[in-house]
Amino acid sequence: MSDIDIKRISYxxxxxxxxxxxxxxxxxxxxxxxxxxxxxxxxxxxxxxxHNVTEVTVSIRNDNIEKNNTPEDVLKNSPERAQNxxxxxxxVE
Amino acid sequence: xxxxxxxxxxLEVHAQxxxxxxxxxxxxxxxxxxxxxxxxxxxxxxPGMLPVLNWACIEKAIKTGFALNFxxxxxxxxxxxxxxxPDLPQGYQISQFEFPIxxxxxxxxxxxDGSTKKIRIERAHLEQDxxxxxxDIDPKFSFIDLNRVGTPLLEIVSYPDLSxxxxxxxxxxxxxxxxxxxxVCDGNMQEGSLRADVNLSVRKPGGELGTRxxxxxxxxxxFISQAIEFEFQRQIEVLEAGxxxxxxxxxxxxxxxxxxxxxxxxxxxxxxxxxxxxxxxxNLTDEQINQIKPSMEELPxxxxxxxxxxxxxxxxxxxxxxxxKENTVLFExxxxxxxxxxxxxxxxLVGDIFAFIKxxxxxxxxxxxxxxxxxxxxKLISEDVISNKAGKEILPQVLEGKGKPNELVKKMGLxxxxxxxxxxxxxKEALVGEEENIAKFQGGSDxxxxxxxxxxxxxxxxxxxxxxxxxxxxxxxxx
Numbered sequence: 382m383s384d385i386d387i388k389r390i391s392y393x394x395x396x397x398x399x400x401x402x403x404x405x406x407x408x409x410x411x412x413x414x415x416x417x418x419x420x421x422x423x424x425x426x427x428x429x430x431x432h433n434v435t436e437v438t439v440s441i442r443n444d445n446i447e448k449n450n451t452p453e454d455v456l457k458n459s460p461e462r463a464q465n466x467x468x469x470x471x472x473v474e
Numbered sequence: 475x476x477x478x479x480x481x482x483x484x485l486e487v488h489a490q491x492x493x494x495x496x497x498x499x500x501x502x503x504x505x506x507x508x509x510x511x512x513x514x515x516x517x518x519x520x521p522g523m524l525p526v527l528n529w530a531c532i533e534k535a536i537k538t539g540f541a542l543n544f545x546x547x548x549x550x551x552x553x554x555x556x557x558x559x560p561d562l563p564q565g566y567q568i569s570q571f572e573f574p575i576x577x578x579x580x581x582x583x584x585x586x587d588g589s590t591k592k593i594r595i596e597r598a599h600l601e602q603d604x605x606x607x608x609x610d611i612d613p614k615f616s617f618i619d620l621n622r623v624g625t626p627l628l629e630i631v632s633y634p635d636l637s638x639x640x641x642x643x644x645x646x647x648x649x650x651x652x653x654x655x656x657x658v659c660d661g662n663m664q665e666g667s668l669r670a671d672v673n674l675s676v677r678k679p680g681g682e683l684g685t686r687x688x689x690x691x692x693x694x695x696x697f698i699s700q701a702i703e704f705e706f707q708r709q710i711e712v713l714e715a716g717x718x719x720x721x722x723x724x725x726x727x728x729x730x731x732x733x734x735x736x737x738x739x740x741x742x743x744x745x746x747x748x749x750x751x752x753x754x755x756x757n758l759t760d761e762q763i764n765q766i767k768p769s770m771e772e773l774p775x776x777x778x779x780x781x782x783x784x785x786x787x788x789x790x791x792x793x794x795x796x797x798x799k800e801n802t803v804l805f806e807x808x809x810x811x812x813x814x815x816x817x818x819x820x821x822x823l824v825g826d827i828f829a830f831i832k833x834x835x836x837x838x839x840x841x842x843x844x845x846x847x848x849x850x851x852x853k854l855i856s857e858d859v860i861s862n863k864a865g866k867e868i869l870p871q872v873l874e875g876k877g878k879p880n881e882l883v884k885k886m887g888l889x890x891x892x893x894x895x896x897x898x899x900x901x902k903e904a905l906v907g908e909e910e911n912i913a914k915f916q917g918g919s920d921x922x923x924x925x926x927x928x929x930x931x932x933x934x935x936x937x938x939x940x941x942x943x944x945x946x947x948x949x950x951x952x953x
Contacts (some may be wrong), residue, residue, distance in 0.1 A: 438755065439527050439552075439756050439757075440754070444527075452513065463612070465510050467620070468612075469560045474557070
């Protein structure tokens with residue numbers, strides 16, 4: 382049996398898995414992780430973590446405003462709206 | 475009951491950075507716009523849109539680094555903090571995790587006994603704010619406004635060095651003052667520009683740290699104090715009942731003044747941080763960091779010391795002035811524009827001018843246009859053209875822009891009589907028939923002098939120069 386908690390992972394990823402597929406995805410993920418685990422065989426104790434293979438630093442912009450769209454453009458994508466708000470099923474903490 | 479327990483508090487403060495545009499997009503960073511007015515395709519999480527870092531946010535972080543004694547890291551990394559919520563359209567918040575831009579700073583806070591306490595700050599990192607959910611318009615739906623999405627935040631995380639609600643309020647207000655002085659944050663807590671998460675646990679003095687609870691999103695000093703006091707008592711009650719405190723995220727209910735657990739514990743949060751592949755690491759050079767130093771504004775504490783040492787102003791008065799940055803702007807403009815002593819300006823400012831501001835409920839900076847008139851008025855007083863009392867009468871007129879001081883003096887008939895021959899005449903008349911009192915004075919009773927000064931002032935209708943009257947009177951009486 383795999384160590385992977387597939388229910389939890391699908392919850393975090395907001396994916397609905399049919400229960401008969403859980404075993405399949407569990408195993409697939411396990412395989413992937415095992416393959417990536419090959420990297421552990423390399424001794425990295427003297428190597429600094431690398432976040433990017435290029436030595437380039439992040440590109441930046443000046444603090445200026447640009448407006449290329451209207452609220453209407455953005456709201457077009459909403460399944461439901463109320464005036465200029467997005468309208469979603471109630472979420473309360 | 476609480477005598478046997480002490481509280482241990484660490485604070486996470488979110489400061490919205492005072493920039494024109496957002497952290498990774500060119501949308502306006504503005505409070506109070508129409509819903510979804512300041513949202514572009516990056517903010518709304520459209521596929522394929524790429525974030526581009528706003529350099530002003532790095533500059534403000536570096537300034538904060540200098541002001542709060544941080545190590546400014548030349549290498550920092552933006553990572554994705556993954557969670558689902560409707561006001562976070564990307565499905566992740568871009569934040570800094572393993573490599574924040576600032577590490578290991580501190581802030582000294584004033585204690586009631588006059589000493590200072592060092593509050594160590596673990597880190598500060600840049601991140602995006604989320605949007606706003608409105609739950610109370612419709613019973614079945616939440617309404618989402620994404621204007622705040624992508625607003626730049628600096629999250630400042632203290633060590634658990636705070637041990638009372640007063641400590642927390644002191645720390646928070648000192649932090650707010652500093653960030654406002656260096657123009658990093660507008661400090662407007664009502665608008666949410668500065669918000670705190672409080673991490674609190676209780677223990678027996680000297681004992682091991684207890685389990686902590688986090689109270690989220692407090693945006694006023696009053697609520698911070700109330701939430702801390704309530705949570706402190708709650709944890710003590712749990713422990714004294716023989717139970718243990720459960721690590722929880724709490725909400726503070728501003729209506730009841732109580733804290734309650736916020737998130738279901740079914741699944742603990744798992745943010746699965748990883749470096750954002752859309753953003754390269756931020757690598758700063760010494761030159762870039764040091765370039766910012768000369769543009770640093772004077773910090774509150776340095777300003778206070780300068781007022782005391784250079785301007786010879788009392789510590790208490792200096793403290794009142796530096797409490798808000800805008801006071802110092804008004805004050806320093808008056809000093810720069812005139813040769814009236816800073817001391818005179820300071821006492822007029824914290825006295826009559828502050829009283830006027832409070833009474834009329836106006837902005838401090840709205841008086842900037844009258845600074846020259848104010849100092850002209852103070853000059854008329856120090857040159858004995860008018861009395862102190864007359865000055866107080868004229869000041870509100872000056873502050874309302876009703877005229878120039880010298881015009882108002884004439885118009886209100888408040889010019890002081892400083893003509894010694896005229897005053898001599900008045901004094902001579904005042905002494906007629908006062909042989910008995912004159913004898914008393916010459917017998918050593920100083921109180922009679924005050925009586926004579928009063929009598930002379932009365933016959934000048936209050937316009938006689940009291941100093942001069944005093945002087946002439948003494949000459950006459952000592953004869």
